[in-house]
Amino acid sequence: MVRNFLGKKFREPGPQARDEREARALIHLKNGTAAVVTELKLSDAAMARLEAMGIVVGADLVKKTAALAHGPVVIRRGSTDYAIGYELASEIYVRPLSASTRGKA
Amino acid sequence: MKKIVLTGNPNVGKSLLFSRITRTGLVTANYAGTTVSTSRGHFIYASTEHEIIDGPGMYSLEDSSRTDEIARQLLDDADVILQVIDATNLERNLGLTCQLMHLQKPMVVCLNYWEDTRHKGITIDVKALSDLLGVPVVPVSALRSEGIPELMAAVTEACPGSLCVRPEERWNYIGEILSRVQQLRHRHHTVLERAGDFVMHPLGGILTAVMVLFTTLLVVRSMGEGMIDVLFSPFYEDIYSPWIHRMVASLPSEVMRSLLVGTSADPLQSFGVLTSGLYIALVQVFPYFFSFYFVFGLLEDFGYLPRLAVVLDRFFHRLGLHGYSSIPVMLGLGCKVPAFMATRSLTNRREKILTMSLILMSVPCLSQSAMIVSLGMRYHPVVIVLIYGLLLLLAVGTNSVLNRVYPRGETPEFIVEFPPFRMPSVRLMGTKLRVRIVEYFAEVLPMIGIGVLAMNVLDALGVLRFFTRLIERPIETVLGLPPEMAPILLMNFLRKDASVALLVPLHLDAGQFVIAVIFLVLSMPCVATLFTLVREAGWRAALMILGVVFCVATAASALLHGMLTLLV
Numbered sequence: 241m242v243r244n245f246l247g248k249k250f251r252e253p254g255p256q257a258r259d260e261r262e263a264r265a266l267i268h269l270k271n272g273t274a275a276v277v278t279e280l281k282l283s284d285a286a287m288a289r290l291e292a293m294g295i296v297v298g299a300d301l302v303k304k305t306a307a308l309a310h311g312p313v314v315i316r317r318g319s320t321d322y323a324i325g326y327e328l329a330s331e332i333y334v335r336p337l338s339a340s341t342r343g344k345a
Numbered sequence: 346m347k348k349i350v351l352t353g354n355p356n357v358g359k360s361l362l363f364s365r366i367t368r369t370g371l372v373t374a375n376y377a378g379t380t381v382s383t384s385r386g387h388f389i390y391a392s393t394e395h396e397i398i399d400g401p402g403m404y405s406l407e408d409s410s411r412t413d414e415i416a417r418q419l420l421d422d423a424d425v426i427l428q429v430i431d432a433t434n435l436e437r438n439l440g441l442t443c444q445l446m447h448l449q450k451p452m453v454v455c456l457n458y459w460e461d462t463r464h465k466g467i468t469i470d471v472k473a474l475s476d477l478l479g480v481p482v483v484p485v486s487a488l489r490s491e492g493i494p495e496l497m498a499a500v501t502e503a504c505p506g507s508l509c510v511r512p513e514e515r516w517n518y519i520g521e522i523l524s525r526v527q528q529l530r531h532r533h534h535t536v537l538e539r540a541g542d543f544v545m546h547p548l549g550g551i552l553t554a555v556m557v558l559f560t561t562l563l564v565v566r567s568m569g570e571g572m573i574d575v576l577f578s579p580f581y582e583d584i585y586s587p588w589i590h591r592m593v594a595s596l597p598s599e600v601m602r603s604l605l606v607g608t609s610a611d612p613l614q615s616f617g618v619l620t621s622g623l624y625i626a627l628v629q630v631f632p633y634f635f636s637f638y639f640v641f642g643l644l645e646d647f648g649y650l651p652r653l654a655v656v657l658d659r660f661f662h663r664l665g666l667h668g669y670s671s672i673p674v675m676l677g678l679g680c681k682v683p684a685f686m687a688t689r690s691l692t693n694r695r696e697k698i699l700t701m702s703l704i705l706m707s708v709p710c711l712s713q714s715a716m717i718v719s720l721g722m723r724y725h726p727v728v729i730v731l732i733y734g735l736l737l738l739l740a741v742g743t744n745s746v747l748n749r750v751y752p753r754g755e756t757p758e759f760i761v762e763f764p765p766f767r768m769p770s771v772r773l774m775g776t777k778l779r780v781r782i783v784e785y786f787a788e789v790l791p792m793i794g795i796g797v798l799a800m801n802v803l804d805a806l807g808v809l810r811f812f813t814r815l816i817e818r819p820i821e822t823v824l825g826l827p828p829e830m831a832p833i834l835l836m837n838f839l840r841k842d843a844s845v846a847l848l849v850p851l852h853l854d855a856g857q858f859v860i861a862v863i864f865l866v867l868s869m870p871c872v873a874t875l876f877t878l879v880r881e882a883g884w885r886a887a888l889m890i891l892g893v894v895f896c897v898a899t900a901a902s903a904l905l906h907g908m909l910t911l912l913v
Binding site (some may be wrong): 285286290291296304306318323330 | 404405433434436437440441465467516519541542545546547548550551594651653654656658659667668677692758759761762763
């Protein structure tokens with residue numbers, strides 16, 4: 241435990257907690273941002289379909305755009321673009337890549 | 346004879362490669378899920394005959410749709426697996442390679458779209474890749490017919506692969522392979538890639554969709570009308586009709602003459618096999634058929650359809666579907682048979698049933714549309730707008746209700762791969778159009794001939810009079826249509842375009858024409874559509890869909906008749 245400048249105690253986030261804090265659902269990722277997949281909260285069938293396209297935990301991708309009114313999210317994985325339904329995209333968690341680690345997706 | 350099975354991810358050019366190897370014409374398109382059934386062909390290499398089978402594409406060996414099941418079954422019977430890989434997307438394609446290697450069958454890997462690797466700044470060390478996989482790897486450009494002889498030679502050297510990776514390590518291992526065999530160079534976006542980005546922009550996508558749909562309608566209509574006015578109508582009236590009448594006039598039998606050329610000079614009223622039959626098929630329907638498939642083929646080969654599916658996704662959500670259902674529905678604008686077959690790529694039965702209902706209800710097939718537009722213009726353009734507006738309204742309304750009452754299972758997930766935009770090849774477009782035209786005439790001419798013949802025979806036997814007496818009262822009372830509609834309903838089952846043409850001699854008013862067309866479009870499918878529906882959905886589901894659609898057709902037509910009676 242550490243204290244802030246007002247003397248209030250708080251728990252210092254560990255490295256893993258900091259990663260989790262930064263991770264967000266794909267739908268909340270800014271357009272044009274490269275990110276790495278951190279978690280897939282999906283059914284086995286959906287997981288299998290994404291896995292076959294190489295969208296697995298640890299995979300790099302770029303969110304290109306999203307259709308209006310909760311429409312599909314468009315991502316680039318490797319050299320291919322995919323549209324992923326809004327519901328599915330809301331269960332894919334990603335962490336934005338910093339500028340130094342970008343360029344792999 | 347060795348059995349070679351072509352397999353690979355969707356939209357990697359398997360069907361095109363099959364056409365090149367076997368020198369046959371297959372309908373190909375630039376989007377995933379074009380092939381939904383199997384095609385078999387033969388080729389001879391080094392004095393040995395080989396059988397080659399093209400099947401639907403698959404992302405993995407696990408079955409998730411009917412097409413995956415078909416593709417998986419083909420692999421069980423294969424002597425040699427020929428995996429076609431999109432060389433510009435090596436990473437994702439190698440995922441399936443790893444799974445195929447577990448089958449321990451002789452295998453060859455074909456790196457298709459090899460010409461695109463240069464444009465995209467991709468360099469692949471083919472020899473190193475072959476060494477790592479333990480199977481022959483051959484770069485090919487099916488589009489340009491390059492590398493085909495080398496591929497056929499490699500088939501004779503096929504061997505089981507040496508790659509054996511556990512599923513959880515698969516993508517890491519693929520990453521390692523890529524780092525050893527593939528190099529990427531930075532390059533700027535091409536014009537087509539920029540166009541692809543614009544079409545995927547939220548507003549750009551909607552704007553493009555509106556423009557594409559509007560332009561499609563405009564081109565199909567003006568091109569179709571132009572062909573009728575300049576080519577087909579003068580040919581029929583100035584050359585064919587006088588010639589056929591001269592030929593038939595020499596026949597001694599009055600019955601035979603009437604059967605072949607009818608009794609009226611108007612080709613839409615005579616209803617002879619060689620006059621009305623040919624006039625409907627060639628002059629009234631074929632020009633629109635040609636222009637529709639010309640424009641549709643351009644959109645297919647350019648790679649636009651999956652992008653349109655994304656734009657339409659939210660609308661289809663309201664009907665309990667995903668945007669990908671829009672591709673079968675769009676195919677249904679041409680003909681319901683390939684549209685129903687395209688529903689095989691949908692993963693969920695609920696989604697298939699709802700899509701089939703939408704295909705049946707939303708728009709008439711192209712042949713019938715051509716006749717509706719042609720005859721509707723005799724009344725007023727508003728009549729045509731009214732018919733299509735009502736059909737769309739009924740389709741959306743019925744599917745919304747079905748969406749609420751049909752039991753919900755696991756919700757299918759919407760994942761669509763965008764093919765790169767490609768400039769359509771004139772040669773491929775020509776092949777595709779030729780295949781579709783041959784299929785059209787092979788189906789339409791015998792069907793119309795049989796239909797007209799059956800009508801005359803039934804009339805001679807008194808069956809039509811009996812049938813007419815049976816349903817004339819309900820048709821008059823409920824729909825406000827003349828009793829002569831009864832035989833037209835029979836014809837509707839054989840050819841839907843010909844049934845609309847048969848409305849001409851009834852001299853209906855505009856209101857009756859709208860009611861009759863809506864009832865003819867919805868009340869029953871044509872025979873080809875019926876059998877395809879039963880095959881794809883099963884008897885029970887097919888009867889359920891047809892029952893619902895028939896009830897909607899009757900209720901809507903009766904309601905319309907009631908409203909028109911009150912108004913007039």
